[in-house]
Amino acid sequence: MRCLVTGAAGFIGSHLVERLLMEGHEVCGIDAFTDCYPRQIKERNIEALSAFSRFDFIEGDLLRLPLVSLLDGVDWVFHLAAQAGVRRGWGNEFVRYVDANVLATQRLLEAAVRAGNVRRFICASSSAVYGEAARLPVDELTPLRPVSPYGVTKVATEQLCMLYHRTYGLPIVILRYFTVYGPRQRPDMAFYRFCCALINQQPALVYGDGLQTRDVTYVEDVVEANLLAASVPAAVGTVLNIAGGVQVSIREVLDLLEEISGSRLAVKFLDEQRGEAHDTFADISRAGHILGYSPRVGLREGLRRELEYVVSYAYSLTPRFYPDWPLDYGFRPGAGEEKQ
Numbered sequence: 001m002r003c004l005v006t007g008a009a010g011f012i013g014s015h016l017v018e019r020l021l022m023e024g025h026e027v028c029g030i031d032a033f034t035d036c037y038p039r040q041i042k043e044r045n046i047e048a049l050s051a052f053s054r055f056d057f058i059e060g061d062l063l064r065l066p067l068v069s070l071l072d073g074v075d076w077v078f079h080l081a082a083q084a085g086v087r088r089g090w091g092n093e094f095v096r097y098v099d100a101n102v103l104a105t106q107r108l109l110e111a112a113v114r115a116g117n118v119r120r121f122i123c124a125s126s127s128a129v130y131g132e133a134a135r136l137p138v139d140e141l142t143p144l145r146p147v148s149p150y151g152v153t154k155v156a157t158e159q160l161c162m163l164y165h166r167t168y169g170l171p172i173v174i175l176r177y178f179t180v181y182g183p184r185q186r187p188d189m190a191f192y193r194f195c196c197a198l199i200n201q202q203p204a205l206v207y208g209d210g211l212q213t214r215d216v217t218y219v220e221d222v223v224e225a226n227l228l229a230a231s232v233p234a235a236v237g238t239v240l241n242i243a244g245g246v247q248v249s250i251r252e253v254l255d256l257l258e259e260i261s262g263s264r265l266a267v268k269f270l271d272e273q274r275g276e277a278h279d280t281f282a283d284i285s286r287a288g289h290i291l292g293y294s295p296r297v298g299l300r301e302g303l304r305r306e307l308e309y310v311v312s313y314a315y316s317l318t319p320r321f322y323p324d325w326p327l328d329y330g331f332r333p334g335a336g337e338e339k340q
């Protein structure tokens with residue numbers, strides 16, 4: 001199949017592109033290298049993919065690219081480009097979320113309708129649409145009450161997709177991901193920051209008391225869900241939770257990291273942040289019935305692979321990356337070298 005992946009240089013997008021190429025598909029990846037985290041990280045995410053002649057990469061913004069012509073001949077669209085993150089998006093930052101998540105999606109949907117050849121349009125949504133759910137685990141019929149501006153824009157993304165499905169018959173599938181982790185995780189996300197803290201022998205910074213819980217999903221399982229959503233006919237027109245199916249507290253994650261690494265990890269508790277739900281936990285039975293989705297990678301193994309990745313990344317860094325590297329994105333200069 002010919003596939004178009006938006007957000008191809010991002011955390012999940014780069015894994016999806018890799019898997020599509022491994023399966024023999026032709027892929028056009030689009031990414032604007034937005035400055036939500038350092039460009040070098042995204043470039044590295046897709047470094048190995050240039051070896052595939054079936055991979056084209058286009059650097060550009062969905063708000064400006066000639067999307068109708070880019071969609072010519074495309075069978076499957078995987079729309080992952082977004083401004084992610086629940087903690088930001090208040091005040092003046094909201095416009096970034098509206099541009100990347102609402103306007104860019106609407107432009108892509110219009111182009112897909114006009115191109116006329118798209119056989120499946122899979123859109124990445126988020127557990128953030130539920131906010132603080134009254135009952136757990138949440139199924140897809142639970143009322144949407146986001147607690148973050150990001151969640152609000154993801155509700156709008158979903159609604160736009162379903163509108164184009166109803167009005168133009170665009171074959172949409174919406175996947176609501178629950179906290180995705182694994183190698184190349186975004187540097188603003190908790191597991192990545194905890195791994196960095198471990199390497200730097202600094203305290204892990206935890207918002208709140210650490211008793212908040214998350215349903216966490218290993219990135220390969222999310223990729224698998226995308227492939228199933230593209231190929232299973234019954235998926236068209238559905239909204240599906242994609243999660244790991246296990247609820248874990250942040251304290252449990254920290255304990256597990258200590259166990260896996262064999263190192264002590266000090267913890268510093270900070271004030272809770274606006275925008276975060278206290279608990280998330282998904283009912284994934286619908287994705288099970290419709291897609292045959294079932295998460296395969298457990299937390300211990302997934303966390304081990306993420307830590308291994310972060311360690312190898314820390315060791316591979318050269319000083320030229322450091323000058324504009326905000327501290328909360330990772331490593332203290334030289335920390336890797338000290339440990340060798």
Ligand code: NAD
Nearest residue numbers: 007010011012031032033034061062081082126177179180
């Ligand atoms: P990411 O930030 O690593 O990747 C998103 C990519 O989209 C970035 O590389 C960015 O440069 C690109 N992008 C943003 N706006 C663009 C635009 N207008 N044009 C072109 N490219 C643009 O994020 P991620 O964690 O890989 O998330 C991928 C998708 O999954 C997003 O839609 C996100 O909302 C969703 N999601 C992620 C998680 C998670 O835990 N990581 C959870 C729920 C949902």
